[in-house]
Amino acid sequence: MRFILLGAPGAGKGTIAKILVADIGIPQISTGDILRAAVKEGTELGKKAEQYMKAGELVPDNLIIGLIEERFKAEDSQKGFILDGFPRTIAQASALDELLQRLHLKLDGVILIDVPDEELIRRIISRRTCSNPDCQAIYNLTYNPPKKEGICDKCGSKLIVRADETEEVVRNRLEVYKEKTAPLIEYYKEQGLLKSYKHPDSKEIAKMIKTEYN
Ligand code: AMP
Numbered sequence: 001m002r003f004i005l006l007g008a009p010g011a012g013k014g015t016i017a018k019i020l021v022a023d024i025g026i027p028q029i030s031t032g033d034i035l036r037a038a039v040k041e042g043t044e045l046g047k048k049a050e051q052y053m054k055a056g057e058l059v060p061d062n063l064i065i066g067l068i069e070e071r072f073k074a075e076d077s078q079k080g081f082i083l084d085g086f087p088r089t090i091a092q093a094s095a096l097d098e099l100l101q102r103l104h105l106k107l108d109g110v111i112l113i114d115v116p117d118e119e120l121i122r123r124i125i126s127r128r129t130c131s132n133p134d135c136q137a138i139y140n141l142t143y144n145p146p147k148k149e150g151i152c153d154k155c156g157s158k159l160i161v162r163a164d165e166t167e168e169v170v171r172n173r174l175e176v177y178k179e180k181t182a183p184l185i186e187y188y189k190e191q192g193l194l195k196s197y198k199h200p201d202s203k204e205i206a207k208m209i210k211t212e213y214n
Contacts, residue, residue: 001024001080001213002080002083002100002105002107003020003081003083003107003108003110003111003213004086004087004107004109004188005017005082005083005084005085005111006111006112006113006181006184006185006188006194007112007114007115008115008117008120008173008174008177008181009120009124009173009174009177010115010119010120010121010123010124010127010170011113011115011120012113012123012202012205013084013113014032014084014138015138015202015203015206016111016202016209017082017084019203019206020082020206020209020210021082023210024080024214025079026076026079026080026082027076027077027081027082028081028082028084029068029071029077029082029083029086030084030085030086031064031067031084031085031086031088032084032085034067034071035049035053035059035067036053037133040133045063045067048060048063053163053164054169055164055169055172056164056169056170056172056173056176057172057176058089061089061091061092061095064088064092065092065095065099068086068095068096068099069099072099072103087184088180089181089184090183093188108213109193109194109195109213110184110188111195111197111209112185112194112195112196112197113202113205114197114198115198117174119200120170120174121167121170121171121174122142123140124170125166125167125170126140126141126142127140127141127161127162127165128140128141128146128160129159129160129162129165130152130154130155130157130158130160131152131157131159131160132152132155132157135152135155135157137152137153137155139152139153139159197209
C-alpha cells in the first residue's frame with residue numbers, strides 16, 4: 001500500500017504513521033526525520049537544510065525531491081510506504097507523480113488529517129522529543145507525559161523542545177502550510193484520492209484508516 005499523510009504540523013501525522021507501520025508493516029518515509037538526521041550528521045544536505053528548518057520555512061524542492069528518489073530505491077520501500085511530510089508543495093506533488101509513473105507505481109490514497117489551528121499550536125508547544133537520535137520518542141506534556149519529568153521513558157535520555165517547536169516558529173510553520181501545502185488538498189481531490197479525517201485522538205484515526213484501506 002502507498003499512502004500520503006497530509007496535514008498541518010501537529011496534526012498527528014507522525015503518530016498515525018507509526019501506528020500504521022507497526023500494524024501494516026510498511027515503512028514511514030518522513031522527510032522531516034531524514035532532514036533532521038542529515039542536520040545532526042552534518043552532511044551537505046543537512047548544512048543546506050538547517051537554516052530553513054530553524055525558521056520553520058520549507059527546504060527547497062530540488063533538495064527534497066532528490067532525497068525521496070533515493071529513499072524509494074531502498075529495499076523496504078518496495079512493498080509500499082507511508083509518506084509523512086512529503087509532498088508539501090505542488091511542485092513536489094507533480095515530481096512525485098512523475099516518479100511514481102516512471103516506477104509504474106500508483107498511490108492508494110491521500111489521507112488528510114484535519115485539526116483546528118489553536119489545537120495544533122497547543123499540541124506542538126507542549127511537545128517534548130527525546131534527544132537521543134536513535135530514539136527520538138515524542139511526548140506531550142498534556143496527553144502523553146513522560147513518567148519522570150524531562151526524561152525519556154524508553155531510553156533515559158533528556159527530553160528537549162525542538163528548535164522549530166517554539167510558538168513563534170510554529171505560527172510561521174502554520175502560515176507556510178496554508179500557503180504552500182494546503183493547495184495539495186484540491187490537487188488530490190481532483191485525482192479522486194483524498195479522504196479527510198477529523199478526530200481528536202490520533203489512535204482512533206489510525207483505526208479508521210486501517211478499516212478503510214484493509
Ligand atoms: P516535519 O517534521 O515534517 O514537520 O518537518 C520539519 C521541517 O523540515 C519543516 O518545517 C521543513 O523545514 C522541513 N521539511 C520537511 N519535509 C519537507 C518537505 N517535504 N519540503 C520542504 N521542507 C520540508
